[in-house]
Amino acid sequence: MNTPTRYILLALFLIISLHYLLAFTHEAYGRATALDHLKDKIVGPAPKPHVDLDTLYGPDVLTGDAPLKQDKKANATFVILCRNSDMGNIVRSVREIEDRFNRYHRYPYVFLNEEPFSEEFKMRLSVLSAAKMEFGQIPRDHWYQPDWIDEEKAKASREKMVKEKVIYGGSVSYRNMCRFNSGFFFRHPLMLKYRWYWRIEPDVHFHCNINHDPFLYMQEHNKTYGFTITLYEYERTIPTLWGHVQDFMKENPQYVAEDNALGFMSERNGEKYNLCHFWSNFEIADMEFWRSPAYMDFFNYLDSKGGFYYERWGDAPVHSIAAAIFLNKNQIHFFDEIGYEHAPYTHCPKLGKNWENGRCSCDQKKSFDYDGYSCMRKWDAFMGLPSH
Numbered sequence: 001m002n003t004p005t006r007y008i009l010l011a012l013f014l015i016i017s018l019h020y021l022l023a024f025t026h027e028a029y030g031r032a033t034a035l036d037h038l039k040d041k042i043v044g045p046a047p048k049p050h051v052d053l054d055t056l057y058g059p060d061v062l063t064g065d066a067p068l069k070q071d072k073k074a075n076a077t078f079v080i081l082c083r084n085s086d087m088g089n090i091v092r093s094v095r096e097i098e099d100r101f102n103r104y105h106r107y108p109y110v111f112l113n114e115e116p117f118s119e120e121f122k123m124r125l126s127v128l129s130a131a132k133m134e135f136g137q138i139p140r141d142h143w144y145q146p147d148w149i150d151e152e153k154a155k156a157s158r159e160k161m162v163k164e165k166v167i168y169g170g171s172v173s174y175r176n177m178c179r180f181n182s183g184f185f186f187r188h189p190l191m192l193k194y195r196w197y198w199r200i201e202p203d204v205h206f207h208c209n210i211n212h213d214p215f216l217y218m219q220e221h222n223k224t225y226g227f228t229i230t231l232y233e234y235e236r237t238i239p240t241l242w243g244h245v246q247d248f249m250k251e252n253p254q255y256v257a258e259d260n261a262l263g264f265m266s267e268r269n270g271e272k273y274n275l276c277h278f279w280s281n282f283e284i285a286d287m288e289f290w291r292s293p294a295y296m297d298f299f300n301y302l303d304s305k306g307g308f309y310y311e312r313w314g315d316a317p318v319h320s321i322a323a324a325i326f327l328n329k330n331q332i333h334f335f336d337e338i339g340y341e342h343a344p345y346t347h348c349p350k351l352g353k354n355w356e357n358g359r360c361s362c363d364q365k366k367s368f369d370y371d372g373y374s375c376m377r378k379w380d381a382f383m384g385l386p387s388h
Contacts, residue, residue: 074215076196078102078109079185081177084118087125089202094128097200101210107198108132110190114143114176134190142184143176145309154309161312166236169312179308181280181315183299186287199283207339208349208358214284214335224331225285225323227278228340228347229368230375235275237312240305242273245321248301255294261324261332264375264382276375277320281342284335294326334379345371 078097082090094109108131111117117135126133145154161169168174185191196215218226249256249270262269265276289295299318307313323332337354339362340347347369348362349355355364369376380386 072216073105073107074196074213074219075194076107076198076215077191077194078107078200079112079191079197080109080200080202081112081181081185082202083113083115084121086202087121091124091128093200093202093204094125096204096206098129100206100208102129102131105213106131107215108134110188110194111135112138112185112188112190114138136188136190138180138184138188142188143180145172145176149306149309154306157310157312161236164236166234166312172309175308175312178313178315178318179303182308182313182318183296183303186290191287195287197283197285197287199281201281201342203343204281205341205346207341207346207362208337208355208360210338211357212337214338218284218286218333221333222331223286223333224289224327225278225319226283226333226335228282228335228338229279229342229345230276230379231279231345231368231373232275232375233277233314233317237314238307238317239311241302241307241311241313241317241321244302244305244307245273245325246270248298249325252294252297255297255326257326257328259328259330261327261329261382264329264379265321265324273321274375274378275317276378277317278323278332279342279345280314280316280319282338282340283319289323289327292326295322298322298326329383 080090080093090111106129109125109129111125111133113135114137116137122133122135145151158170158172186197191197196218198214214226217223265274266272267274299322302308302313302318336347336349336351337358338347339349339355339358339360341362345368346362346366348364348367349358349360350364350367350369354360368374
């Protein structure tokens with residue numbers, strides 16, 4: 001076959017191929033158009049564009065039952081007292097409260113330390129939440145043992161407690177912490193702009209989804225102090241505390257609330273302390289109470305007795321006794337629905353459907369609530385509630 005003939009045949013092949021290609025495209029377009037019209041008639045118009053879940057639920061939403069972001073928020077913050085060496089344990093605590101509650105609410109955090117926080121600490125924590133985080137150093141006079149404390153007397157007491165194997169009996173820094181939490185944290189410059197706080201410790205666990213806002217609950221129901229665990233204090237650490245409390249009440253009867261919770265802590269109308277207190281490593285409370293004349297006079301009175309250093313007074317009994325005496329008993333609230341653990345004790349929800357609704361990971365059989373060392377039965381009896 002000569003060359004011109006080959007070119008003629010190739011041209012004919014291309015023309016025939018192009019014809020079939022155009023015919024196929026036209027048919028496909030027709031089918032698609034007909035299908036679009038048919039879909040409109042059968043299922044209605046095309047679906048609306050995808051809605052970004054972030055605009056409804058906040059960041060990191062993985063489940064379809066996440067609560068909606070709220071417009072209303074309390075003037076509140078988390079407060080965490082810790083050191084740079086606590087970084088790993090604090091990361092776990094913050095990650096859990098974010099997963100269980102705060103990723104939907106974005107309440108801010110205030111971290112406090114007697115020394116400056118390291119850049120690594122701030123970086124590791126800041127990536128865990130979209131909420132505001134502030135890192136503050138505690139003023140020296142709010143933390144360290146005051147100059148007016150008789151160090152020889154305090155040292156002798158510490159040495160005796162060490163021999164008696166009292167936990168933290170020889171620690172000055174632990175005493176500094178108890179005094180700071182009793183009378184100073186709510187006066188730190190970073191805390192002054194807030195009214196409500198939720199205290200979080202290193203290496204604590206939150207076992208349940210928190211499907212409401214505890215801050216708003218407290219605010220809207222006239223609650224002042226909230227707890228999850230109540231237990232007996234170690235009497236050896238507070239031998240003279242109750243005597244000073246009695247003296248303060250006698251000197252300041254105007255501060256004692258009429259319908260108070262003194263009966264929870266004393267079966268004999270204040271004659272003797274039964275050692276029950278709220279475990280203050282979990283607290284949700286109103287700082288206006290701690291800043292009030294009643295509490296500030298109470299703290300300053302106790303502080304002047306030196307018992308934070310001559311004995312080993314904890315902030316838990318100090319806070320608890322103040323709440324029981326100066327508040328109406330109905331201003332103190334038990335958060336059953338908040339599953340919480342600070343080793344060795346765990347509160348696991350038992351009331352109603354709190355455990356199921358919170359998708360709790362804790363074992364109800366291992367809850368500390370009605371353990372022999374717990375004061376929950378006394379609280380139930382005092383408040384007229386059934387024990388479980």
